[in-house]
Every structure is written in C-alpha cells, then in structure tokens.
Amino acid sequence: MILSLKAERRKVFGKRNKQLREKGILPGVVYGPKTESLPLQVPLRDFREVYKKAGDTGIINLEIKEGENKETKQVLIKDVTFHHLSSLPLHVDFYEVEKGQAVTVDVPLVFVGEAPGVKKGGILVKSMDEMEIEALPKDLPHQISVDISSLQNFEQTIYVKDIKLPAGVKSHLDPNTPVITLSAPISEE
Numbered sequence: 202m203i204l205s206l207k208a209e210r211r212k213v214f215g216k217r218n219k220q221l222r223e224k225g226i227l228p229g230v231v232y233g234p235k236t237e238s239l240p241l242q243v244p245l246r247d248f249r250e251v252y253k254k255a256g257d258t259g260i261i262n263l264e265i266k267e268g269e270n271k272e273t274k275q276v277l278i279k280d281v282t283f284h285h286l287s288s289l290p291l292h293v294d295f296y297e298v299e300k301g302q303a304v305t306v307d308v309p310l311v312f313v314g315e316a317p318g319v320k321k322g323g324i325l326v327k328s329m330d331e332m333e334i335e336a337l338p339k340d341l342p343h344q345i346s347v348d349i350s351s352l353q354n355f356e357q358t359i360y361v362k363d364i365k366l367p368a369g370v371k372s373h374l375d376p377n378t379p380v381i382t383l384s385a386p387i388s389e390e
Contacts, residue, residue: 210267211240233297258341298338307331314350322386340369355385
C-alpha cells in the first residue's frame with residue numbers, strides 16, 4: 202500500500218522556518234536524479250503519521266500543490282532532522298524515485314529468536330543495526346530479520362552472507378562482514 206502526503210511549495214527560508222514549525226508545519230525539500238531541489242512544507246501531524254507507517258523505505262505519493270497546479274511524485278523519506286531535546290522533526294528530505302530504477306537505502310536489522318548460548322552466559326555483540334541494500338522501490342523491505350537461534354557456542358558469528366534477503370534485494374557489503382557474535386562471558390579475576 203502506497204501512502205499519500207500533501208505538500209505545498211515553500212516560500213519561507215532560513216530563520217523564518219521557525220514560524221512555520223510554530224504553526225505545525227514541517228519545512229522540507231524534495232530532490233532526485235532527474236529532479237531539481239524543490240523546497241516544500243508539509244503538515245507536521247500528517248508527516249508523523251506517514252513516517253510512522255512508511256519509515257525510511259516505504260514509497261509515498263507526495264502531492265505537491267503550487268497555486269492551482271498539483272503534481273505527484275513518488276518519494277522515499279531520505280533524511281529527517283530532529284530537535285535534540287524534544288525529538289520533534291525540524292526538517293525532512295524526500296528523494297524522488299524513478300520507476301524501474303534501483304535505489305540504495307539503509308534498512309534496520311531486527312534480531313529474532315533466542316540464542317541458546319545466552320542461557321550459558323554468552324553475550325550478544327551486534328556489529329550493525331542496519332544494512333545497506335539495493336532494490337527496486339517496490340521491493341524495499343521495511344526491515345530485515347536476522348534469526349539468532351543458531352548461536353549456540355561462544356565466539357559463533359552470523360555474517361552478512363548468512364542473512365536471507367528478500368527476493369529482488371541485494372547487499373553490496375562484504376559477505377564476510379560480521380553482523381552479530383555470541384561472545385563468552387567476561388570472568389572476574
């Protein structure tokens with residue numbers, strides 16, 4: 202399901218963006234390989250709802266209104282700048298995708314299952330929380346599951362090559378890059 206978000210061309214820049222935020226409007230920009238940078242603004246409440254569902258890998262129909270003209274672009278949320286204290290979004294970058302063209306994004310890793318070695322006192326050490334993948338926009342997963350139930354013995358590792366990627370998704374990472382390791386417990390001397 203493709204989500205929709207309404208936007209308007211932004212005419213306010215710099216320090217005046219604070220006035221937009223006070224009115225519940227999030228400043229942003231959309232760009233892409235064949236799209237010049239276009240400043241825009243979206244209702245903060247609508248953005249937060251869409252971002253919760255789409256994350257960084259969901260396709261969004263961005264409906265941009267400028268005067269009487271309307272244009273719809275298919276985009277990904279490329280970057281969100283958050284306030285360091287309130288965690289409210291301050292700015293958003295949308296990236297226009299081209300149909301039939303693969304995109305490269307970072308997708309969160311979700312560790313599922315139980316590692317039997319943890320019951321023996323082992324400690325799980327994650328080497329990465331997300332993985333850079335390439336796929337067509339329609340094939341982008343919201344997350345990649347990593348089954349850790351095979352980690353039975355200390356110093357056992359799951360590598361990039363051990364992760365089963367969904368159809369149409371590939372990783373350019375070195376296949377021997379460690380993802381998660383079951384380390385031996387640290388003993389006190």
